[in-house]
Amino acid sequence: MKQECFFCHTKTVEKLIRKFNPSPEVAEDFLRSINRLFGEEWETTNPYLATKIHRLAKEKLSVNDLYREEKESANRMLLDHYDLWKKLVSESPNPFQTAAKLAVIGNVIDYGAHSLDEDDIITQIKSLTSGELAVDETAELFKRIQEAQSVLYIGDNAGEIVFDKLFIETIDHPNITFAVRGYPVINDITVDDAKQTGIDKLCKIIDNGYDAPSTLLEHCSPEFMEAYNSADVIIAKGQGNFEGLMDEQKDNLFFMLMAKCDPIAGMLGVKKGDMLVRKAVKG
Numbered sequence: 001m002k003q004e005c006f007f008c009h010t011k012t013v014e015k016l017i018r019k020f021n022p023s024p025e026v027a028e029d030f031l032r033s034i035n036r037l038f039g040e041e042w043e044t045t046n047p048y049l050a051t052k053i054h055r056l057a058k059e060k061l062s063v064n065d066l067y068r069e070e071k072e073s074a075n076r077m078l079l080d081h082y083d084l085w086k087k088l089v090s091e092s093p094n095p096f097q098t099a100a101k102l103a104v105i106g107n108v109i110d111y112g113a114h115s116l117d118e119d120d121i122i123t124q125i126k127s128l129t130s131g132e133l134a135v136d137e138t139a140e141l142f143k144r145i146q147e148a149q150s151v152l153y154i155g156d157n158a159g160e161i162v163f164d165k166l167f168i169e170t171i172d173h174p175n176i177t178f179a180v181r182g183y184p185v186i187n188d189i190t191v192d193d194a195k196q197t198g199i200d201k202l203c204k205i206i207d208n209g210y211d212a213p214s215t216l217l218e219h220c221s222p223e224f225m226e227a228y229n230s231a232d233v234i235i236a237k238g239q240g241n242f243e244g245l246m247d248e249q250k251d252n253l254f255f256m257l258m259a260k261c262d263p264i265a266g267m268l269g270v271k272k273g274d275m276l277v278r279k280a281v282k283g
Contacts, residue, residue, distance in 0.1 A: 001038075001043070001044070001046070005046055006038070008261065009050070012050075013034050013053065016066065017030065019066075020061045022061055029060055030056065030061065037049075037052055037056065047214035048216070050214070051212040051216075054066065054186060054211070067158075067184075071187050072193075072196065074158045075158050078106070078159050078162035078163070079162055079197060089102065089166060089170055101129070102166060102167070103164055103166070104258060104276070105258075106125070106159065106164070107156065107237065107238050107239070107275075108258060133275050133277055134270045135274075135276040136276075137279055138277050141235075141277060144233045144252065144254075148173070148231075149232050150230065150232050151173055151175065151176045151177070151232065152228060152233070153177065153179065153235045153237070154208075154215055154236045154237060154241050155179060155194065156189070156241060157238060160237070160238070161199060164237065165202065176204070177227050178194065178204065179206050179208055180194050180205060180208070181207060181210070181212075181213070182207040182208050182209040182221065183210070206224060207224070209221025212244070214243055215236065233252050234253045234254065235254050235256060236253065237256050242255050243264070249280070249281055251279070251281050253280035255276065255278055255279075258275050258276075259273065259275075
């Protein structure tokens, strides 16, 4: 584990303790368990470690969905401005690129270690719309979607899913499957969170059968793997999905994300805060 990743995980634990304000005894038990976990799993990849941290949090704090209220609030907030986002896309000279950029911008909504205050989210999104994608392979993605018989869209966070919905409306493809997490973890979307936005009216929703804030193929459900292996185009949203799938050598896999930390930015050859739409396999 890199130093920056350790501090990121510990910041997440600190935020959870502040959020739920457990008794001193419960907090101490939680922290002791976390310290043992760090010692035992130091070489574990970040998505696996984050999964185990949040399992411990749910167990020790006796809360099944740690960010349920924040997820519902983020979905409502972004849906309340849906007409604004749709107008930005419809009036754009390149609606597909604009919708894709908004879908990436939505990745700023994160109640993990890098979260913003809710009051800042709308302002941040509006300011980012004037920026450019540091890596922009939307033209190839658009071409591949037009030629595809099936598209698998792997979602990421609540709130952000409102922009996924707008992007899917813009794509207007007849066979899109939208994949979510199998169980609550951080503010990642589950089936219930997705249905709150009405995205289930646009495409089929499946869950991946697992509770990682990522896509860890060795633990995903048979239903998800069938969709993953048969899709003509796969879109993976967010940094967590990138971490789980970054070693996949699939020509039909595209990542859409914001680089939220220096280690990931370094892997991608960009700066922290940069936005990307890029293929998994470079030509």
